[in-house]
Amino acid sequence: MRIAVIGAGASGIAAGVNLLNAGYRDFEIFEKAEDVGGTWRDNVYPGVACDVPSHLYRFSFAPKADWTMEYAPGAEIHSYMSQVAADKGLASHIHFGVEILRLEFDGAGWIVTTSRGGEGRFDAVISAMGVLHKEVYPDIPGRDTFVGQSFHSSKWPVKASLDGKRVAIIGTGSTAVQILPAILDQVKSAAMFMRTPQWVFPLVNKPIPEEKKAAFTREPKRLSNLYAFLGERLNRGLAASVVGLNEEGLREIREACERNLQENVADLELREKLTPDYQVGCKRLVVSSAFYPAIQRENAELITDGIAAIEPTGIRTEDGRLHAFDVIVYATGFDPFNFHRPMKIIGRDGLDLDEVWSESAQALRSVMAPGFPNLFFIGGPNSPIGNFSFLLTAETQIGYIMGLLAEIGRESPGKIEPRADVTEAYNRAIEVSIKNTIWVTGGCNSWYFDPSGKVASWPWSYERFEADLRKPDKSEYILS
Numbered sequence: 001m002r003i004a005v006i007g008a009g010a011s012g013i014a015a016g017v018n019l020l021n022a023g024y025r026d027f028e029i030f031e032k033a034e035d036v037g038g039t040w041r042d043n044v045y046p047g048v049a050c051d052v053p054s055h056l057y058r059f060s061f062a063p064k065a066d067w068t069m070e071y072a073p074g075a076e077i078h079s080y081m082s083q084v085a086a087d088k089g090l091a092s093h094i095h096f097g098v099e100i101l102r103l104e105f106d107g108a109g110w111i112v113t114t115s116r117g118g119e120g121r122f123d124a125v126i127s128a129m130g131v132l133h134k135e136v137y138p139d140i141p142g143r144d145t146f147v148g149q150s151f152h153s154s155k156w157p158v159k160a161s162l163d164g165k166r167v168a169i170i171g172t173g174s175t176a177v178q179i180l181p182a183i184l185d186q187v188k189s190a191a192m193f194m195r196t197p198q199w200v201f202p203l204v205n206k207p208i209p210e211e212k213k214a215a216f217t218r219e220p221k222r223l224s225n226l227y228a229f230l231g232e233r234l235n236r237g238l239a240a241s242v243v244g245l246n247e248e249g250l251r252e253i254r255e256a257c258e259r260n261l262q263e264n265v266a267d268l269e270l271r272e273k274l275t276p277d278y279q280v281g282c283k284r285l286v287v288s289s290a291f292y293p294a295i296q297r298e299n300a301e302l303i304t305d306g307i308a309a310i311e312p313t314g315i316r317t318e319d320g321r322l323h324a325f326d327v328i329v330y331a332t333g334f335d336p337f338n339f340h341r342p343m344k345i346i347g348r349d350g351l352d353l354d355e356v357w358s359e360s361a362q363a364l365r366s367v368m369a370p371g372f373p374n375l376f377f378i379g380g381p382n383s384p385i386g387n388f389s390f391l392l393t394a395e396t397q398i399g400y401i402m403g404l405l406a407e408i409g410r411e412s413p414g415k416i417e418p419r420a421d422v423t424e425a426y427n428r429a430i431e432v433s434i435k436n437t438i439w440v441t442g443g444c445n446s447w448y449f450d451p452s453g454k455v456a457s458w459p460w461s462y463e464r465f466e467a468d469l470r471k472p473d474k475s476e477y478i479l480s
Ligand code: NAP
Pocket: 049, 050, 051, 052, 132, 137, 138, 139, 140, 153, 170, 171, 172, 173, 174, 175, 176, 178, 193, 194, 195, 196, 284, 307, 331, 332, 333, 334, 386, 445, 447
């Protein structure tokens, strides 16, 4: 069986390692950039770190005893990913600088067209394109007229120097909250433009002492116990809370956020501005103990007046004031529903995935769509992208995909696709359950909503995710 994997980020690396472990040798990983690591390669903004605990943020096949911090900096995760890809023998499978432009099913397999102009034929395709990488710029008039430097947080220029500059950050999500504290010592001033306040869960990031790292190396059992403990805490805590399965947990998270605000923001007017009017967990929880102290520093400012326009020298707010800046940072997030575009994906009988998913992306168990045989998605529709550690999600989906690959056979591979009626029933069940989640009931807007206004995440527990993707049930698929 010939397999194409699209993307050499976390999920592409995990797919490659799983393919090798299962004895597949004829697979190619196509990566449009020049390096592995996906999100951790792209996001190099000051302060970038993972807010999932380091010891939980690892591949099951590559435990890491020597994380430097309890919450790892982005660069360290990137080098971990590079190391894993090298150690596991993926180098000879990865093609860098090759973007996939088109996938077309020809009745038996997939014709894959690359940006290099070539075509290849594969029996199966695994999409490992990630979810949060199509950056979103705000639709603000005059954006192109700004004469200073401006960039999206995920496109931070290697040579950007903020020394002594007046910097605007548009946005108040996880990214902006990491950037602000990290730049204040360097810049002349930084202003955060906040349209909607966020609940901020306190979290102090501490270095991991050498003795602890040594103990994890000496006794791998300690490391796996810690992994199990952290996983249990996340999955039973926040992840269960947001889908309506742990009211007590949600209350505790809300109280911690409220305390964080009350204890760390003394000025009542500022506190009022920073207080959300929706429920905690509705937007993806922001985690930081550095943000509130940072926003109160002398060279920081919180601007809550709406943005009217961007002008050559700065940002004009709706109250008529012009705020002058040298640099504008767009920490305005990503479009998770366009992860595969502009790639064209043509399935069986000329079905165009763009059209099939024009309103809502739907899949069976988040990994396969009817009409697209032997095309497998990691991080596909309704993946739990905001709930669990993405690495765990990806590995669970890959395990299930390996089961589907086994069904089609290696020697003369057949075809597999999900039954349309089963997929529809599955998605109806999602629609019913999603209504009980905090993303829908919490009274906020967020990137969880797809263009049709539906929340597209995983509405159930981690246990359900694991059970649903443990092993394919052949009766849900058409095999030929
Ligand atoms: P985000 O959460 O989508 O936040 C975007 C921000 O930009 C919001 O505050 C939004 O305001 C604001 N915004 C958008 N358009 C605007 C406009 N026209 N005017 C003013 N403000 C505007 O994006 P993100 O912070 O990049 O985070 C995205 C996701 O990436 C996170 O939720 C998380 O899943 C992931 N992430 C994870 C980590 C980590 O540590 N693991 C770190 C960073 C990011 P509104 O709220 O009003 O829409």
